[in-house]
Amino acid sequence: MISLSxxxxxxxxxxxxxxxxEWLTVRSRFELQDTGGDHIANPAPPARAGLxxxxxxxxxxxxxxxxxxPTAAQTQEHWHDxxxxxxxxxxxxxxxxxxxxxxxxxxxxxxxxxGPPQHLHFQAGGAFERRDQAGNALSQGTWELWxxxxxxxTQAGTHSVVRERxxxxxxxxxxxxxxxxxxxxxxxxxxxxxxxxxxxxxxx
Numbered sequence: 001m002i003s004l005s006x007x008x009x010x011x012x013x014x015x016x017x018x019x020x021x022e023w024l025t026v027r028s029r030f031e032l033q034d035t036g037g038d039h040i041a042n043p044a045p046p047a048r049a050g051l052x053x054x055x056x057x058x059x060x061x062x063x064x065x066x067x068x069x070p071t072a073a074q075t076q077e078h079w080h081d082x083x084x085x086x087x088x089x090x091x092x093x094x095x096x097x098x099x100x101x102x103x104x105x106x107x108x109x110x111x112x113x114x115g116p117p118q119h120l121h122f123q124a125g126g127a128f129e130r131r132d133q134a135g136n137a138l139s140q141g142t143w144e145l146w147x148x149x150x151x152x153x154t155q156a157g158t159h160s161v162v163r164e165r166x167x168x169x170x171x172x173x174x175x176x177x178x179x180x181x182x183x184x185x186x187x188x189x190x191x192x193x194x195x196x197x198x199x200x201x202x203x204x
Contacts, residue, residue, distance in 0.1 A: 007171055008149030012100040012122060015151055018168060019103060020091035023195040028082045032187040085109065087195065092119070099124055128153065159183055172197040 085108025150167035
């Protein structure tokens with residue numbers, strides 16, 4: 001972890017190192033598509049393995065492993081829901097000293113089952129790739145570290161674009177917002193997460 005004197009992080013490697021830890025996350029998700037103003041959602045199913053989603057599928061965001069999505073019955077009744085859980089993030093040192101490194105993301109347990117971890121591999125040139133445990137590519141995107149210290153991740157597919165912004169207000173408090181828009185500019189889904197790092201008490 002970086003020291004407080006280096007907060008907020010000024011480069012991607014420092015930002016990724018600061019993400020390392022166990023985060024207690026509270027997420028609100030909004031299904032913004034509707035069928036005529038009555039707020040009945042018209043969700044797209046999550047993307048499966050592959051760099052491009054098939055027709056009618058939504059792009060899975062970089063941290064969407066912690067967002068299983070509502071069931072069909074839920075989306076007929078609610079356009080908004082919230083959930084909480086423990087998100088595990090581990091920083092992986094790069095094989096090349098010139099690269100910023102990678103993150104291993106393990107989503108919160110769903111129905112008492114923990115989902116498989118995924119890897120986000122970042123390149124110094126502004127690209128990143130999401131991979132499964134076996135190293136198979138799931139999606140690709142671009143990253144940008146803004147002057148305010150926030151990291152923006154963008155994934156563009158055939159039918160929609162997902163932008164996720166991550167920033168720290170304190171070293172142990174992280175916020176994330178994600179918006180998916182169709183290619184015509186209309187919003188499809190959005191989420192906001194507030195995350196507090198779980199810190200172990202010092203031994204007495």
